[in-house]
Amino acid sequence: MAMAWPALAGAGEVAVVMSEDTAVYRAVAETIQSQLEGAAAVDIVDIPALRNPKRKDLRFLVAIGSQAARAAAASSIEAPLLVTLLPRSAFDRLAAERRRAADPRPLSALYLDQPIGRQLDLIRLTMPNARRIGVLLGPESDNLLIPLQKAAQEKQMHLVAQRVGRDSEIAPALQKLLPEIDALLALPDPSVFNASTIQLILLATYRQQLPLFGFSAAYVRAGAIASLHATPEQIGNQAGDMLRTGLARSQLPPSRYSGQYTLATNPHVAHSLGIPLEGEPALMQRLQQLEVR
């Protein structure tokens, strides 16, 4: 293992720890590595390498994915920790644990999810008359209610939420929710939105002639009308930027959402729902203009 994976005892000033060695995590790690070329040496390691925390000269530790983030946060490594490729809810949980433990080590994040305001902007651009945005809230997304309501208010929209505890509650919740809304926004909460529930959710929204807005390319393939998401390369790029700033100021910038993102649309679903949809480049341009304003 030490042969394949440099222990944290390597020479780099930045260590990037991946949740697992698969294409997605590799893509993020290698993008960070190439971003920092010339600025800092980067070691790419896996979770077990964190067991050897002897390094004192390590300037930043980067964790890619939730597992790596949890492992890095639990390790005794002193270097400031940047976590990325994880949703905000996972980061908030980590940060709360650190606060509880009065752990003073600096922690910052580049979230994988898209800011709510940006997602509402997308809904507004594709459906100018949509006012009532529906969400299904589960245990993981329940605390999003207040920020969601606030963001909706700012966009002159109205948020309609239904709480769901178990899988079996999804169908009745949709039955109540769907007649009240113009579009459904999916939220990353695995007890509500997962590979087995998506069928029920998409079939029910489609039957009511309502679009679902997703948060990954897979959602759009499954039948969501559109989604905003950051690709691994975009995450890697942004994390690289944050690290460059961090290296220059010897301090990590505060947590933020990815400024780079990708739009995916499903023109077939839009057409079937009778929603006129612009091409992806044009829609993307309008979305970015909205954000600049």
Added chain:
Amino acid sequence: MSLALFSAPSVAQPSGEASERDFLDELPVVLSASRLVQPLADAPGAVTIIDRDMIKASGAREIVDLFRLVPGFQVGMAYGSTPVVAYHGLADEYSRHMQVLVDGRSVYSPYFLGSITWNNLRLSLDDIERIEVLRGSNSAAYGANAFMGVINIITRHPSQSQGTYLSATQGSQGISDQVLRYGGSQGDLHYRITAGRRSDNGFANFHDSRQAGYVAFRGDMRLTARDELQLQFGANRNSAGAGFAGSSGDPERTLNEKGYFAQAVWRRSFGPDEEFMLNAYHMEDEGSENYMVRGSINNPFPFPPTLLSAVVDADRRTKRTHLELQHIFRLNPAARVVWGFEQRHESVASRLMFDTPEPQTTNLSRLFGNLEWRLAPQWLLNAGAMLEKHSFAGTDLAPRLMLNFQPSPEHTIRAGMSTAYRNPSLAEERARVRYYITAIPPAPFPPLQLVQTSYNASGGLQPERIRTGELSYLGEFRNLGLTVDARAFHENVSRIIDKTGSPADFLNRHRAMVRGLEYQLRWKPTHDTLVLLNHARTRITSDDERIAESSPQRATTLFLSQALPGGWQLSMTHHWIGQMRWLGWSNPLPWHRRLDLRLAYPFRSGPFKGEAAIVTQNLTAPYSEFRTDYIFERRNFATLSLEF
């Protein structure tokens, strides 16, 4: 402590917590190419959609009642409580000019003249997701039998009907229906099983009471993110009264039927614009109807009459096996192609019909394709054709061309033409009905055997042909909640098969020209109100005067559904149907009105959801349904349903 933590093989992701997996993992393709409903503006022809809300609000007790709400349709109840459905007339008690599919499975029965056996559908109204009625012939996509139109019944995905559902209906004329359904899931399998019973006494003074019992199973299993397997099974057992009290030639008797089907559909989806589908099904139905007919011949005085008797063995067994492969793909951003082929084998065994116990068989091979080509943003061309090889009707090509022009999102104008065929049924081609009569003359003459031939088909029939030209308009005014759907048609039907002579033979005898205009206004100003106004004007000219009278010249339907304060739901349907006659064993029916009312109260209590509803069919004066002596009197029934 940290060491202890990391001695575990990995830090397990607590289930229920969001992680990057939610963003990165694959999801199944749910809204696949075949599941995406074509917008009405793109449809190659006029389509009426009957959705669940409509099914409920209509107060329909059986599926055929729903077609009373489709412009241009006629619905009746014929001999032995056999429902008949026709579009633009030309129909007798065996409605055989329309294709009916349930989840892609043809329920057209090859027995006798061919017909839709509506009483044997093994289907509960509550399991229907929606019905698409394609008004106008569409053999290019659905093959022969899609002669005047297509009725596509799509059942609910089992994930949409989880839990237990109970419903009981009780009413006048012996109406008593029950449905029990359970929907569950097991990993990636969603299933539901429905069992039901339906019974009523039919028309007063006729021996036509009916009972139907059925079970139906549908299971949908996700195999991979791309592959889905759907399995369906169903079985039924029906009985219905036939014959007439006091008749010795058509004595009162009971027809017992039973049957089953099994179907498997496998879909592989490559996204919303490419899909493979393999559909295979097998069905068998049998009827037992064994009875004795009696008669007599008078002899010169003083001899007593000669007594005649014959055993009629009307038992029958029909089978169909069907295999179909369909591929949907996008040729380029502007063009989509659906193509595929089908192979079908049918057999009918009926000693009465063919004078032999040997099953008679038909083989059918079909190759079909349709190109949906957006010529320009406002212009859409649908060009399709089906090549059909039938074992005795020969090979035919049924083409269809439809051009849709959508100058603005509200307005669509369609113009098109098509040719379609109806293949002769096995009975029309090969019927040989012989009665083996035992005659008992007065003593001292010995009993003797006579053979009377009542049908002797000479065969060699050509398929019936329809050439259609149509112009239709679709107006969708979303901000008003208004949809206007109008169709002007010119249907030239030739080689109509009819029986003639004694013994009867089937010949390509008649022609008919069906012309007219029909429209539907659908207005949903708020969530609480729905108004439908249908009107159809149809004029048939034919060398046969019965055919010319087989559709009402005018028919109007007004449907209203309104949510009332306190959660009550009220709906009302009023029909005005002009004078018409069904062909076959029927006579001219005068014009009539019919008013149906439904009042429902949905309720919810804890985990229970339910609805109590009362329906009155034909609140106005009694009218005649199929023959002047089949009097449809007022029917009342109440339904209580519970879901948990």
